[in-house]
Amino acid sequence: MAVRLTQYAHGGGCACKIPPGELEAVVAGLGGQRNADLLVGLDDGDDGAVVSIGPDTAVISTADFFTPVVDDPYDWGRIAAANALLDVYAMGGRPIVAINLVGWPRDVLPSELLTEVLRGGFDVATLAGCPVGGGHSIDDPEPKYGMAVTGVAAPDQLMRNDSARAGLPLTLTKPLGLGVLNNRHKATGEVFPQAVETMASLNADAATAAVAAGVRAATDVTGFGLLGHLYKMMRASGVSAVLDSAAVPYLDAARASAAEGYISGGTRRNLEWVRPGLDATVDETELLLLADAQTSGGLLIVGELPGAPVVGEIVARGAAMISVR
Template sequence: MTELRLTQYAGGGGCACKIPPGELDDLVAALARRDSEPVDPAAELLVGLDGGGDDAAVVRLDAERAIVTTADFFTPVVDDPYDWGRIAAANALSDVYAMGGTPWAAVNLLVWPREKLPMAVAAEVLRGGRDVAHAAGCQVSGGHSVTAPEPKYGMSVVGMVHPERMLRLDAAEPGRPLTLTKPLGSGVLNTWHKATGTVFPEAVAVMAELNRDASRAAVAAGVNSGTDVTGFGLLGHAYRMARAAGVTLAIEAGAVPYLADARSAVTAGQVSGGTRRNLDWVAPHVDFGGVPEDERLLLADAQTSGGLLLAGEVPGYPVIGEVLPRGAAPVVVRG
């Protein structure tokens, strides 16, 4: 299986294969129109599309319990099938952690070119996803599979959160520090891996790492606003948070942590189309000052299974900026 290069079967890689953020904004805006409502809804919707597009939907069960539900899947981001499964599962579970919740149960979502790739490889992908979900204390049972020319894998996840202790996109308040819980750079390193086959063990480990501990620490610290940093890059997700809350997020470029080889990857030109689209989309909403182009690309790098961006200080994780009252630009990058 080590000789098989799964990334060569995909047009994009990981979260870089998402629909471009500007197009997605238009699509979600059309869906969010209040021209249709549930008939006699069984539960109250606490978080949906109105908050600016949170990481998951939340419906209330009672005063102390709410259900978190999400789904996430993508094309191969690494060649090793077991690692791809681990990363995809961690990424799907992250949506629940980004809401401050705990994942309870998941089902697999598998798209497989069965005439091109052995089913034994698919089994390794599923095994990787199961192992990460089980490490999170999350049950995995069944799922749905279809055949198609390009492989994709992920999970639909259901979790639980206290309605008064959620992390929301629209709750960032001026005066709060900004915390980032994982280093950036997985996008450019995944692009390099796809082009050359070079394996970056640190990137794999970071992408497969659960956001569980960071989420729990944030909730314990009284943080009430956050999101996970994935396909739209740090800048894209910061802009969405600032837009939803009506604030400005100021990012200290020198304080942002990066994976060891990330800068070398940009210098070598290993930048995905998704990252460049991210930067084109967010640039009109960002005051970059004198920050150079390579730094802008890294800040817009399309992450896969990235960390949490939190409006509050969380012990053990780096502070990379602060929340300000709304200014001329929703996001400011200080060099």
Template structure:
């Protein structure tokens, strides 16, 4: 399916799309080195330090914690309503990824007023509102600027039980690794941007909330998880294994992919962010005989991907395990 003739293609108004437009992970770590806040003398900042957790978590009184995150990006699809849905789901995912429940959000909008009609911006905001409503999270205003590139996302506030969090540093040897959404949105979005082809199944995957997966992880006593977004499966798994002091072993044949993802990678629709992700993790990885194309798919820069959980939850395939730290932080077989 392709877009109707004459309809503005939002992806053509930005240099990159979705989470693939993130600052490369290695470069970002160098930029923020030494700038992340300490936990504080009272230990109230539970998450949000040097490990780069998905959201910040601050303990308050009454056995409660506040969760805070912000996430926005340039258009990942051309349909404004779908872009709004996807961007909202992606931002809300950060709260679910640490075991929280979103309670309020604020819009973050950049819009090229001289290039795109404000009615399109309204559709973006409507998509974000509808997805946040599905999450039971009201959007209470926000902030907008006139920007040469369109950008949209949310700043989200949530709540959590400080004794029941999902953390990057809580992985232990012997735990299985489960993935709740298939990979491939990066290469499919790159194909969409280049050709105008619409992949409805990829849109549905990106717009789906991770609320159920986060709740199931907590119900099963799981304490280690992250979501898979711009740094790809390998990048986010590298951060988890590094923070936990273990080695992550991935069974490449067990990793699920969206229909068309392999064909898109074969045809060369690979985002620059995916290549940068692979370059970042390669010095710490043992890929054995895994081919370059397979490595790129495992490092594919995802937008609004699933949760990567150190444990098992219903319906999520097991794609590997954590083992005692060895020579490499990542091993792919």
């Protein structure tokens, strides 16, 4: 009988993140560090920390790990690695080394499954040209896997979440719906290959194209959903966004799964967090899909990329942080 890894965790993927409002309360007062070499720190909740090590080189440091989002161990490893690397791409960087982060219930799950998880992570990191140089593991009641990743970027080409400017389009590089499909997979065992491959795919090409196009503001779309990550970027940049809900792409079966109730608690908390800054003319289900807790989602870019859908625009700060039409 095959082991269903998702049944060994209370949640799955980035939906297991501490809720954004609660997390901000936890770290309140810990920002504001003053260091001439620290280009990006805790203040705006960006995708990684950035330190300058010279006039032409900045180092990006990030870490990401989570409980199983799918039952297949190899696919979970691929997804977790792609998700960890995403933070570097979201800042316009190139990953140069990664180390594994592992929590494993060694008396419950066989080590052969862990080998498959690590193999999946290794294969995606290899695809990214990023060597895996070791890691750290603990005996844990719940299985957890991810990576700490180091990347490099040119300091004057960083993509940040505090650099959005009015008058520019808003582009999304991967479809939404990963959260509801993962939640359905956990509940029913039904496999969604399109969702798996979307999560396991890298954002390397999109990041390279964005940097080449002169994009200076971007973020990822992961556990806080499109609305949550957009809200953070608008707040940090002092502008607002108008989102065209009809232009947002979705994976097959995502809308049907939402209608059938496969919506995570993390998604509902995301929506409640952004609701005070939201002006919407769409229904609640549409808002929940826009707040859907993604795992290894795409880049949300302030600018336009060939082949990627424009889903809105940045405007001057108004009464609402985000308007959804």
